[in-house]
Amino acid sequence: xxxxxGNAPQARSRILLVDDEPxxxxxxxxxxxxxxxxxxxxxxxxxxxxxRDSPDVAVIVSDQRMPNLNGDAFLAQAREISDARxxxxxxxxxLAAVVAALNQGRIQFYAHxxxxxxxxxxxxxxxxxxxxxxxxxxxxxxxxxxLMETLPLGLVFxxxxxxxxxxxxxxxxxxxxxxxxxxxxxxxxxERAAIEAMRARTQELGQDEHLVETVDDDVTHWHxxxxxxxxxxxxxxxxxxxxxxxxxxxxxxxxxxxxxxxLRLRQDxxxxxxxxxxxxxxxxxxxxxxxxxxxxxxxxxxxPPSDPMATKLLENAAESARRxxxxxxxxxxxxRPKPTTLQPVSVIxxxxxxxxxxxxxxxxxxxxxxxxxxxxxxxxxVSSDLxxxxxxxxxxxxxxxxxxxxxxxxxxxxxxGSIAIxxxxxxxxxxxxxxxxxxxxxxGCGMPPEVVARIFEPFFTTKGIGSGTGLGLSTIYGFLRRxxxxxxxxxxxxxxxxxxxxLPVCQEAECEQAESEADSAETLSPQRILVADDEDGVRxxxxxxxxxxxxxxxxxxxxxxxxxxxxxxEKFDLVALDLLMPGMSGRECGEILGKxxxxxxxxxxxxxxxPDNLPEGAFVLGKPFTPQMLRRxxxxxxxxxx
Numbered sequence: 068x069x070x071x072x073g074n075a076p077q078a079r080s081r082i083l084l085v086d087d088e089p090x091x092x093x094x095x096x097x098x099x100x101x102x103x104x105x106x107x108x109x110x111x112x113x114x115x116x117x118x119r120d121s122p123d124v125a126v127i128v129s130d131q132r133m134p135n136l137n138g139d140a141f142l143a144q145a146r147e148i149s150d151a152r153x154x155x156x157x158x159x160x161x162l163a164a165v166v167a168a169l170n171q172g173r174i175q176f177y178a179h180x181x182x183x184x185x186x187x188x189x190x191x192x193x194x195x196x197x198x199x200x201x202x203x204x205x206x207x208x209x210x211x212x213x214l215m216e217t218l219p220l221g222l223v224f225x226x227x228x229x230x231x232x233x234x235x236x237x238x239x240x241x242x243x244x245x246x247x248x249x250x251x252x253x254x255x256x257x258e259r260a261a262i263e264a265m266r267a268r269t270q271e272l273g274q275d276e277h278l279v280e281t282v283d284d285d286v287t288h289w290h291x292x293x294x295x296x297x298x299x300x301x302x303x304x305x306x307x308x309x310x311x312x313x314x315x316x317x318x319x320x321x322x323x324x325x326x327x328x329x330l331r332l333r334q335d336x337x338x339x340x341x342x343x344x345x346x347x348x349x350x351x352x353x354x355x356x357x358x359x360x361x362x363x364x365x366x367x368x369x370x371p372p373s374d375p376m377a378t379k380l381l382e383n384a385a386e387s388a389r390r391x392x393x394x395x396x397x398x399x400x401x402x403r404p405k406p407t408t409l410q411p412v413s414v415i416x417x418x419x420x421x422x423x424x425x426x427x428x429x430x431x432x433x434x435x436x437x438x439x440x441x442x443x444x445x446x447x448x449v450s451s452d453l454x455x456x457x458x459x460x461x462x463x464x465x466x467x468x469x470x471x472x473x474x475x476x477x478x479x480x481x482x483x484g485s486i487a488i489x490x491x492x493x494x495x496x497x498x499x500x501x502x503x504x505x506x507x508x509x510x511g512c513g514m515p516p517e518v519v520a521r522i523f524e525p526f527f528t529t530k531g532i533g534s535g536t537g538l539g540l541s542t543i544y545g546f547l548r549r550x551x552x553x554x555x556x557x558x559x560x561x562x563x564x565x566x567x568x569x570l571p572v573c574q575e576a577e578c579e580q581a582e583s584e585a586d587s588a589e590t591l592s593p594q595r596i597l598v599a600d601d602e603d604g605v606r607x608x609x610x611x612x613x614x615x616x617x618x619x620x621x622x623x624x625x626x627x628x629x630x631x632x633x634x635x636x637e638k639f640d641l642v643a644l645d646l647l648m649p650g651m652s653g654r655e656c657g658e659i660l661g662k663x664x665x666x667x668x669x670x671x672x673x674x675x676x677x678p679d680n681l682p683e684g685a686f687v688l689g690k691p692f693t694p695q696m697l698r699r700x701x702x703x704x705x706x707x708x709x
Contacts, residue, residue, distance in 0.1 A: 226314050
């Protein structure tokens with residue numbers, strides 16, 4: 068039979084009683100149940116099954132003479148499936164079996180029948196305590212070895228004299244014991260002085276930390292070392308030994324990737340802060356450039372100069388201002404990428420329009436030792452004679468992507484070289500649309516396959532800390548995915564790199580829609596338009612552009628003036644709002660207009676259109692703008708609202 072007496076509290080040990088006489092089991096249970104949780108069986112074979120189901124049995128008290136299996140044989144089998152300690156109950160005739168069991172370590176004690184109650188209880192108590200201590204020691208050993216073998220840390224335990232007790236500095240993290248070996252001998256010679264100095268500081272202060280730089284095959288690694296003194300457990304009434312007499316634990320870990328990530332995150336924070344600053348600067352510059360470009364164009368329209376030199380000077384001023392708009396656009400893209408606005412784009416015209424910008428960017432390269440080799444630009448593959456269909460893309464972001472790829476190619480050729488840009492048409496496959504493929508190729512250092520596989524991951528960069536954020540290619544990848552394009556890379560070490568941008572060809576319906584929008588802008592009937600901008604020069608240019616198209620224009624300098632006019636009953640077909648104005652901003656004004664005049668179309672105009680600061684579904688015209696851009700934006704805003 069099998070008896071289980073209740074559920075044991077954690078502090079009580081569990082005892083298994085085995086005897087073929089039920090009366091003996093009852094007597095033993097009465098003797099021990101006050102201190103222990105009891106399991107019992109009259110069959111040693113059944114008792115083996117109990118042990119399999121109860122791995123926490125601490126002590127087995129077994130009779131020697133039993134049918135099926137004698138006690139010593141039963142305890143021998145029990146040791147194969149359980150860590151429980153054995154006590155054998157015997158008669159005097161069984162002494163030979165008891166001695167054999169003792170010699171083989173199968174039992175710890177034996178008692179004669181009939182037993183002396185206090186002596187047997189004390190015997191069981193002692194064996195249970197021995198089991199508990201042995202299990203605790205085994206648990207500590209398993210935990211220690213498990214940690215040392217699985218944690219990605221180097222651990223070294225040493226005594227007060229610096230001799231190794233345990234360590235896991237083996238390649239496979241197996242725990243080793245090397246008695247008498249000095250800890251410093253486990254480390255490369257270049258690190259031993261630092262380890263010894265850390266030992267001394269730990270003996271003085273109780274703990275220490277140190278960062279060590281190592282160079283292996285021209286690759287820099289950073290290792291963090293942490294040390295602490297380990298006091299022995301305090302005995303009752305005893306004092307802790309001095310720090311300089313204590314054992315020490317040394318912890319080592321490779322923190323190269325963590326430090327690199329921290330540095331890149333700090334670099335990214337700097338870039339974000341600089342981006343915010345650049346956005347504010349770009350906003351002010353765009354207001355100035357809008358006023359300058361607009362005034363020059365209006366001046367040219369009002370009184371075309373008869374003097375060729377005056378014409379040339381006007382064109383020179385306008386061209387310089389347009390170059391300023393390109394630079395400011397780059398500044399804005401650096402600060403915060405704008406939402407992708409897809410439209411038909413001529414790739415050949417766009418690339419040839421970037422010729423001067425690309426040439427200047429490729430020649431402006433220096434390092435700590437002075438100027439490096441110059442790179443030349445090969446645009447033979449994008450000749451203006453090449454006829455390619457327009458693609459559906461964002462021209463500003465496409466320019467930025469090409470500029471970044473050219474700069475990456477330049478950086479891959481520190482001794483200089485040629486960067487070739489080419490384009491061709493790729494036929495559609497399996498019923499899809501065709502693509503215009505733009506390639507940027509260099510003859511630089513190239514990349515191995517494992518690097519190519521990661522170059523589009525955010526923050527991944529092959530450049531040194533401070534020389535790259537790891538965001539350029541991931542940004543390009545995101546832009547291409549948003550315009551349904553793709554990018555492919557071919558690169559091998561020492562053989563250069565070829566980046567191919569796959570841009571979807573503009574479908575006929577999309578091109579027709581773009582053309583119809585342009586036509587509708589050209590044929591737009593006169594409207595009554597309210598313009599709000601706090602910059603007098605910008606407002607003047609905007610008003611004059613609109614008046615050239617026969618619109619009736621009212622100009623104000625603040626959002627509160629807009630609300631006052633609408634509430635006074637003034638009727639307008641469109642409101643053009645500058646986003647950033649002192650007092651009531653364009654966004655605040657637009658939100659109020661959405662409530663008091665929900666059918667009134669709104670065109671937002673901004674020199675720095677932060678996507679997070681735009682109302683949902685807003686139509687935005689970026690500064691500076693041409694009369695054609697303003698005309699198209701007005702037509703689209705009116706059409707979208709209707």
